[in-house]
């Protein structure tokens with residue numbers, strides 16, 4: 001069995017994302033090598049790893065923002081040997097990236113403006129997702145008037161308005177206080193349950209990975225490659241002080 005085959009985890013459900021031997025160089029530096037990994041439909045996979053091991057680069061490749069050099073990326077069964085404009089993928093960054101000159105609802109509508117829907121249709125869809133994340137009361141407020149947690153929920157609403165089947169998240173909650181972060185975790189788990197969205201989450205927070213993910217992938221650095229894939233079948237809700245959850249967090253910290 002090749003290394004690539006060993007690191008690839010075959011999952012039971014249909015793959016939403018399938019990476020096969022993905023590699024990426026920046027100039028002459030190999031940043032990612034032989035990344036093979038499936039994310040099943042409706043699964044939450046967390047990506048952990050030291051700073052600079054290529055986590056964001058991998059999300060950028062999957063999202064179609066960045067070309068890659070080796071391997072293939074398949075999104076819902078469609079294979080790409082290089083970057084493609086995928087329509088079923090939403091991407092949430094570390095910063096909320098709300099446009100300050102647009103109201104919250106106008107920010108959410110932004111993702112729909114390249115499509116053919118009318119102004120009223122866009123507003124209706126935006127209001128629907130704002131209700132889902134509990135922000136309908138502040139739909140017409142400006143970004144500066146919202147708390148960090150509310151801005152984060154607005155960014156989530158903007159991602160969801162395109163009705164994605166895949167959500168890529170790059171440390172989206174790292175700047176939130178622990179209580180708000182925990183509320184956002186509940187939100188993500190609800191979305192996964194109700195909308196069957198597949199999530200690939202980059203985080204530095206081992207606790208966050210254990211609380212949210214069905215599987216946790218640890219990347220090793222230089223070049224970034226899959227070091228460990230850890231299944232996580234603990235039942236929800238996963239409270240970090242619960243002995244089983246605490247033990248999982250402890251074990252995983254040893255592997256990162």
Ligand SMILES: Nc1ncnc2c1ncn2[C@@H]1O[C@H](COP(=O)(O)OP(=O)(O)OP(=O)(O)O)[C@@H](O)[C@H]1O
Nearest residue numbers: 026027031049050051052053054055056057058204
């Ligand atoms: N556009 C670029 N041009 C050249 N090198 C880059 C570029 N983007 C990233 N890199 C390099 O690729 C490597 C991986 O970067 P990346 O941001 O993917 O790491 P990361 O694991 O997400 O880091 P962190 O956890 O700190 O966010 C780093 O060495 C970085 O300097």
